[in-house]
Amino acid sequence: ETGVTQTPRHLVMGMTNKKSLKCEQHLGHNAMYWYKQSAKKPLELMFVYSLEERVENNSVPSRFSPECPNSSHLFLHLHTLQPEDSALYLCASSQDLLAGGGETQYFGPGTRLLVL
Amino acid sequence: TQLLEQSPQFLSIQEGENLTVYCNSSSVFSSLQWYRQEPGEGPVLLVTVVTGGEVKKLKRLTFQFGDARKDSSLHITAAQPGDTGLYLCAGAGVSTSYGKLTFGQGTILTVHP
Numbered sequence: 140e141t142g143v144t145q146t147p148r149h150l151v152m153g154m155t156n157k158k159s160l161k162c163e164q165h166l167g168h169n170a171m172y173w174y175k176q177s178a179k180k181p182l183e184l185m186f187v188y189s190l191e192e193r194v195e196n197n198s199v200p201s202r203f204s205p206e207c208p209n210s211s212h213l214f215l216h217l218h219t220l221q222p223e224d225s226a227l228y229l230c231a232s233s234q235d236l237l238a239g240g241g242e243t244q245y246f247g248p249g250t251r252l253l254v255l
Numbered sequence: 256t257q258l259l260e261q262s263p264q265f266l267s268i269q270e271g272e273n274l275t276v277y278c279n280s281s282s283v284f285s286s287l288q289w290y291r292q293e294p295g296e297g298p299v300l301l302v303t304v305v306t307g308g309e310v311k312k313l314k315r316l317t318f319q320f321g322d323a324r325k326d327s328s329l330h331i332t333a334a335q336p337g338d339t340g341l342y343l344c345a346g347a348g349v350s351t352s353y354g355k356l357t358f359g360q361g362t363i364l365t366v367h368p
Contacts, residue, residue, distance in 0.1 A: 143297070181359055182345075195355065230297075243300050249295075
């Protein structure tokens with residue numbers, strides 16, 4: 140399989156549940172990202188990892204916990220979420236950290252999350 | 256905080272018509288990217304513009320980066336139903352060390368046969 144894959148594609152969870160989103164990239168990239176996409180709002184960058192080290196936590200609530208065990212895998216652990224956290228969560232990767240020169244980011248298909 | 260204002264938010268046109276989507280900011284960007292996102296999929300990069308005043312063409316799509324690198328436009332000629340989707344612009348800041356992208360809120364384009 141090529142590109143960026145995400146599982147599950149759809150997830151429904153209660154506010155007391157604990158779940159994890161998984162992202163895998165088969166491109167040999169060094170940087171990986173989590174974004175949140177809500178209706179009528181711009182994509183929000185949540186976390187950035189470079190060579191398995193977190194380089195950015197964009198003021199994300201602690202109920203979202205990322206994990207990057209290796210350069211190919213990225214997880215987003217979810218616990219005690221709120222209904223307003225319902226959104227499409229997108230994973231992306233790039234060869235290296237974007238340096239303002241237009242490095243290409245490759246996005247996965249996203250996980251559609253609904254918090255009840 | 257850098258913001259990108261995209262307009263219009265919604266565009267519904269007939270096949271064969273031309274259209275333009277705008278992306279504006281008060282901030283300068285070192286580069287600007289345009290993505291298209293289809294339902295159930297992640298955004299796919301269409302083009303990156305880097306130089307002020309740059310014009311890039313991708314078949315029926317023409318992208319322009321403003322001279323001051325604060326704005327960009329996407330023009331589609333003779334739109335087709337296959338062009339339907341969410342179009343996103345995203346800018347990389349000049350002072351960004353790790354290249355954080357600022358996204359516009361998107362333009363939902365529907366092209367009717």
